[in-house]
Structure formats: C-alpha cells, structure tokens
Amino acid sequence: MYRSRSAGVMVLALGAFALFSSPALSETLRISHNLGLGGRESLDPVSPNRFLPAIAMIYDRLVNPGKNGLPEPSLALSWNSSADFTEWTLKLREGVRFHNGEPFSAEDAAFSLKRILNPKLASPVRSFLGIIDSVDAVDATTLRVQLKQAHADFLMLLTDYRVRMVSSKAAHGDLDAVLDSGIGTGPFKLSKLDARNTTVLAANPEHWEGKPGVEEVDIIAIADQDARNQALLAGQIDLASVAPNEVGLFKTNKQFVVQQVPAGKFNPIVMRTDVAPFNDIRVRKALKMLADRESLRKLVIGDANGSLACDEPVWPGDPYFNSSITCPTDVEGAKRLLSEAGYPNGLSLDLYTASVEPIMIPLAEAYQAQAAKAGVKVNVKVVPADGYWTNVWMKPNRPFVVGNWGQRAADQVLNEVFRAGAKWNETAWNRPDFEALLDQARSSASFEERKSIYGKAQAVLAEEGGQFIPFFRNETRVYSSSVDNVSHVPDNMLPWHKITKK
C-alpha cells in the first residue's frame, strides 16, 4: 500500500546538462553593468536613470572631451563665439544619419539642447546648461547658442557624457516626449533593450567615424560585484570595472589586462564654513594640515589607485589644474593653530559618513586615527546610505560630513559647488571675491589667462576652503587579453567604437 519507488534516476539527469559550452563569439564585446537602476534604465540620455554605457554607444555628442580635457570635434566640426563669449556658432558635420536613416541636422541639435533645458524632463544636466538662453538652427548645419552670461569655455560644458544628440523627428518635435527608442547617430544601434538581463547593440557600419571594431556589444546586467568578477574570471564577460581592492584577483593572471586610469572622482571631508568651529579658518586649516595624505591614500584605496590632492577640487587631468599647490603634513602646526583658535586641549567633532561609496567609511576612520595625533577627537558616525543626501548632507546641524563627487571640469565644479547660491554648495562657501574670479575666467579671452585665474581660485580653496580632499580616485578596469584598443581614459570619455576583440 505504501510502496515507494526510487526516483534517484532523475538526479542523474542533471549530468546531462553538463554539456554546456560557452560559444566564443569573437565579434561580440560582452560588458556588464551593475543594474544600479534595477531594470528601469532608460535610453533617454537626459533622464536621471540614463542607461550607461548604452547611451554612450548609441548617441554622439556635439563635442568629445579630448585627452587634455579640451573639446574635440564630434558632430560639431568647428565653432566660434562673439567677442564677449555670449553667442556661440557651431558648424555641424554634414552627411551624418540617424539609425533610422533620417539625416542629422541643426534642428536635431537645437532640439536636443532644448530638451535638456525643459524643466518637465527634470534633467540633472539642466543645472549647468541653464546658462543657455536660446538655441536656434540657422541652417541645416549651423547651430547658434545664445548664453545668459559670458562663458569662454562653453564648449567644455557640451562634452558632458549626458549631452547627446537625439532625433527631433523621432519625438515629433515634442519637447516633453521621453526619448527611449534608442535612435541616435552613434557607432552602435539598439537591437534589443533588456536592461534587467542582456541588452544587445549592433555595429552601425555607416557611422561617420567608420565601422566599429566589433560587430556586436552585449551589455549584461550583473548586480553583485563578486558575481561580476566571477563572470570575468569564467570568461563570460570581456570587460568590467572593478574595485581597487579586487585588482589582485586579476593582476597576476596573464589572461587579463588591468588598466588604472587616472580620473577625477573624489571624496572630500566637508566642513561647513558657516558653522562653529569650522567658521574659524584656523580650525579648517589645522584639520587639513594634520593629515598625512599619502598614508590615507595607501590605507583607503591603495597607492596605485589614485592621485594625491591638496584640497583643490580640480583633478590633475583637467587643463586648468593648478599643479603648484603643496600640502605637507604638519601635526605641530595644526596643534598650534588649534591652540590659537581657542582649543589648546584639542576638540571633539562628529564626522558623519555612509557607505554611499564603499570608501567613505574607511576614509573617515583613517582620518580619525590621524586627527587623534593632533589632539582632535573625531567621532565617526556611520549613518544609513539610504537618504544620506537628503537627510544628512548639507544640513547645518551636520557640519562635518564625507562627500562624494564624480569627475567634473574645472569650471563646472567651481561653479556648481562653490558659489553662494549654488544648490550643491556643501561647504556654505560665500566669497564674492572668489565668485568674481570665476566670472572673470569665463570672460577671459586667452587660455593661459583663464588657467591662471582658475589656478588662483583653486589656491584660495586649498588655503581657506572647507573641503579636505586627500586624493582623487582612479578608475580601475579589467579586460580579457583577447580585447584590444581600450583607450587609457575614464569611462565617460571612452571611445567604445575603437575597441576590438580577437
């Protein structure tokens, strides 16, 4: 009645699946993305949930960031401005076509810029392109941009990775339309959008820069960093970004190439200059002086994974970087300054941080140990990463926090973060003389002159500002040795179409 038969044979059937073999597609570049937006990734380049790196392959910019950070022609061939830098005229490339066959014209360029300015689309890019007053297509290949104020480096703003050219016809000229159909002029065309799993892009053989190096790009969603590394090790993907502390997995393996690309991401320890004790310049100076930046870099990210900084928010790869600023460690000097400021016995400070970026907690802890040597007791307060930007950062009752910034051009970072009225003025920096420097730079005719003015602005921040910036982080990229021609530049600047695969 209760007779049962063995069903163990079924287990053996599992063995049959062992016939798996990975097809080595030489013409398909397989990369991964971290599914940071959980499958909501949009192909609209101005959307807050833009799908990187797909948009970088599907759409072209008017100008690309060149190796030295200066704009290089892309869809715009040449440009000039009025003497006062308020009106810019761009000559566009002829004969460029969108993936659907429609020609690219100044109409599309004007439309693409106008959408960025449309408040309804809530584009984060609007914060710095808000300087644009009007955009017009003069003729099919001429674009005219009128600015609200002078800006000698306006073209540099257009090198941002989100300022991409879309088709006005695809949107039927509707500025409110969300453009996620993936029609661009870029080196790759959309075959299939599946952000949750595998998104497939095919080479655009008619791209104006010539046929891309691979036939196809698969963008594979792998949320977990360890899983991503394992996929790389098992040969399931060809290229990925890795965290600095994971380089060891690949460094001694001949099948992989590790690329350390200098880049401009940074995590400042932020002091609000309008709140005590940080409103005293001596305290700010002391808190910066006491730090041993080299050992901070070594402890937090590893020597090879970043370049040292002296509290200037402009990264060394920027054409306007001021390389003459120095910042030696001086613990005794720091103690002296604190004593002059009324803290002869040191002081106790709460430093807020969160794991928004993995190094933000280690940085706070390493700094805590160094500060102790100068008699400063730093209490590291780790708070949840969720809601950090809205509940902790930039709140006057949290005057001492760890920040997180992506790479920005000099003009952009100085204006977005250090103007009194700027939304992201995290140090509550309020210095009309400093802002006058920024205005002066924007209307200076020569590059050398601008470099000298931006250099001065950086020196002021290094000396008196509220950001302590010990280092800039590199980007670390690992790729299979079958992949070639991966340019030594940050992801946002990477020419994907040049990459080849054996």
Next chain:
Amino acid sequence: MTMLHALFSRVLSLFLVLCVCFFALETLPGDACTAFLDQDARDPELLQICRANLGIDQPILVRFGEWAEALMRGDLGTSLTRDRPVSEVIAPELRNTFLLALVSAIASVPLSIILGIIAATRPGSRLDMTLSAVFLIAMTLPEFIIATCMIFLFAISLQWFPAVTIVPTGAPVLDMLPNIVLPVVTLSLVMVAHTMQVVRSRVIGILESDFIEACWLRGFSYWRILFGHALPSALPPALNVIALSLASLLGGVVVIERVFNYPGLGTLTLQAIHDRDMPLVQGVVVVFTLTYTGLSLLADTISTLLDPRAGANNHA
C-alpha cells in the same frame, strides 16, 4: 473544522506579514525617489517632481489603505518605479525561481530519502559516517560559501558550467538549464543534508521497533520490511521536514540568486527593497508568504493522510 482553522490562521499571518513589511520598509530612511535619483537627489527640485509623480507625497496610511483595497480585488498594484503592473514584473521572475526550486526539489527529495535509508540500514558503517560528515559540513557552511566554492571549481577552473546566469528576460526553460546546474546543486546540498538526517534517524528507530520485529517473525523479506513497512512509517515526519526545507529553499534562493546572478524573485526582492518600491516588495511578499503557508498546509494534509494512525487520532 481543523482545516478551516488552519486556513484562517494562515490568512491572518499573511495579513500580519504584509503589515509588518509595509511599515518596516516605511521606517527605513529614504524613499523611492531618493533611491531612484541616487546622487541626483541632492537637487531638491528634482526630488519634489519625482515624489509628486510617484504619488509618494501622500500620507502613509492613505497609501496603505489604497494598496490593501486593491489587493482585496486581486490587484497587486503598479510598481512605483518600473511603471508596470506588479504582477507583470513578478511573473517571469516567479517562473525562474519556481524552476530553480522545482528542479532542486526533484533532485534532492528522492536523493535524501535514498541516502537516509542507505545510512540507516548500515548505521555506524564507514559509508554512514562519510555521508553524515559530508552533509554535516554542507549544513554548517553558509550557502554563499558553498556557492563560491562551486563557482571556483566548476566554472572558473574546469569551465564546465557558467559562473553567472546570462539569459534574456523570459528565456525558454531549455535555455535556463545549463545555468541552473550550480545553483541547483548548491541548494540541493543543503536540503539533502537536513532531510537525510531525519529519514535516517526515523528509519533506524522504526527498524528497531516491535512491529518490525513482528514482521521478521512472520518471515517477511528484508526489502518488503524496509519499503513496505519501515519507510511508510518514517516518511510522514520526514515530509514535514521536506515541506519546511522547501519553504526555506525560497529564503535560500534570495542569496543563491544574487551570487549566481540568477534572474528570479530573490534578486527582484533585493532590488525592490533597494528601490523602496513598496508595491513590488509587497507583491513579492504576498507570493513568498502564500508559498510558505501553502507548503506547510500541504505538509500537514499529506502527513495526516499518510499517517497510519490518522483515522484513529485526527478526527477525534
């Protein structure tokens, strides 16, 4: 009466679980918009536009009420940030997770019963000791460690199986098969370990009991005694363990799916929580809770039916 009672208590627990989940998620810092905008949430204007668009500027009780009311009509609602009905988001992932759980169950349930019997018929033998040792280790090690070892050995060193799952959304079941081998083996190891121990000790206990003695005396063959009498008596309690480990399989699946990048309910749950996508989290919780309570109800029913003493005791 007992069935009705069991059903009622399960509906009540589903309701309680949903309440706890909703309010627990609500107390976490941040919301769907701070998660969605990430660093862009530093812009208060963007944040405000987003909150208005998603309707999360409404008071919490209003939102819970609306959600619960829709649920009564069998509507799981619309995902906050994916802009699609929750049921539509869940469906392909549910299929994938069930595939994983089903294959694991098919592989591990018979295996654990067979191994349990083998160990029980030779208690103290070298085979018994080896089996016990292997599965004790499998039981003690966390699943993600076993998974990582599996990947290192079979995916990276030997390259027999893929390390992570790479398939398009809604891929046919056949395409999923090579990808699920390592997750299935990992999940099965843990399940077999638990169930085998129970089967083993039950069968040993029964083989030593009086009624088996009686069977021997009546001259029944060894196999008839083992499969005809000892096993049926040992199975009902084992079924309970099996049902519970099937249910806990669903919990294990969350970790396993993440490690193997498997596109299932587990990874979806983690993402939904990360995104503060309340309707989606609740939708997944409904599915998990229904499965869990369903399985335990099933286990109760089956063990009642299979229990030789059932007629005498359970309807009293």
